[in-house]
Amino acid sequence: MPAKLSVNLNAIAMLRNRRDLPWPDVADLGRIALRAGASGLTVHPRPDQRHIRFSDLPILRALIDDEFPAAEFNIEGYPTEDFLALCEATEPEQVTLVPDDPSQATSDHGWDLVKHQEFLKSVVDRLRSKGMRVSLFVDGEGLAGPMKLARATGAERVELYTGPYGGCYDNPEEAARQVDLLGLTADAAKAEGLAVNAGHDLTVANLPALVRRIPHLAEVSIGHGLTADALEYGMAETVRRFCRACGQSI
Numbered sequence: 509m510p511a512k513l514s515v516n517l518n519a520i521a522m523l524r525n526r527r528d529l530p531w532p533d534v535a536d537l538g539r540i541a542l543r544a545g546a547s548g549l550t551v552h553p554r555p556d557q558r559h560i561r562f563s564d565l566p567i568l569r570a571l572i573d574d575e576f577p578a579a580e581f582n583i584e585g586y587p588t589e590d591f592l593a594l595c596e597a598t599e600p601e602q603v604t605l606v607p608d609d610p611s612q613a614t615s616d617h618g619w620d621l622v623k624h625q626e627f628l629k630s631v632v633d634r635l636r637s638k639g640m641r642v643s644l645f646v647d648g649e650g651l652a653g654p655m656k657l658a659r660a661t662g663a664e665r666v667e668l669y670t671g672p673y674g675g676c677y678d679n680p681e682e683a684a685r686q687v688d689l690l691g692l693t694a695d696a697a698k699a700e701g702l703a704v705n706a707g708h709d710l711t712v713a714n715l716p717a718l719v720r721r722i723p724h725l726a727e728v729s730i731g732h733g734l735t736a737d738a739l740e741y742g743m744a745e746t747v748r749r750f751c752r753a754c755g756q757s758i
């Protein structure tokens with residue numbers, strides 16, 4: 509079964525938030541993504557709401573429920589009480605727990621599963637008791653031990669942090685080494701009965717090698733690279749529309 513694609517709307521929301529205007533509209537872009545074949549939508553609401561706002565969540569929940577009932581909503585974030593309350597109110601199909609502190613520009617590491625074992629167990633329990641699948645953001649270091657600990661929290665999935673792989677876009681040897689480490693981590697997760705997701709800085713260029721190495725990859729969530737491509741591949745048609753709006757006959 510090929511990996512499913514969940515489209516992360518953070519970058520769209522960040523663009524919207526540059527102005528006090530409602531576009532680009534995250535729900536409209538989410539609808540386009542789901543119509544085009546995405547299996548789900550991902551958001552990572554951060555405490556300062558610098559991209560996804562808490563008020564976006566019920567709108568995206570309703571979009572999926574009303575128009576795409578087979579799609580999944582994935583909410584990512586650090587499990588503060590506020591974040592857990594948002595999840596409980598929104599009931600996403602999946603919650604991805606990420607160890608980000610509020611000052612981080614973006615996610616840059618997975619959980620320390622030794623240090624946070626008891627905390628994660630209680631959070632996983634709480635979310636799963638309300639019917640949400642839980643995934644833990646983990647480093648792709650190629651080690652089996654952390655995957656045993658991830659399983660022991662009660663989580664059903666892990667999401668491999670692919671930032672170091674994504675950063676090797678100009679270094680094929682290092683990219684091959686990173687894919688190997690991610691593959692070994694995914695194998696260890698599978699051996700523990702965990703399903704495997706992946707995300708961060710994935711692109712059309714680096715996805716094929718990843719899915720070849722991890723044929724059981726369940727889902728990738730992609731925002732930054734996908735939004736960059738949407739702009740690049742949508743630019744020509746958009747310029748034609750604006751030229752026509754200027755009265756030009758092109």
Ligand SMILES: CC(=O)[C@@H](O)[C@H](O)COP(=O)(O)O
Nearest residue numbers: 518552584606614615707708
């Ligand atoms: C958890 C993760 O991998 C991140 O990619 C995150 O969802 C992106 O967050 P930002 O969009 O805030 O950079």
Ligand SMILES: NCC(=O)COP(=O)(O)O
Nearest residue numbers: 707708709729730731732
């Ligand atoms: N979980 C990773 C994610 O949702 C998107 O990350 P990115 O593609 O914006 O780096």
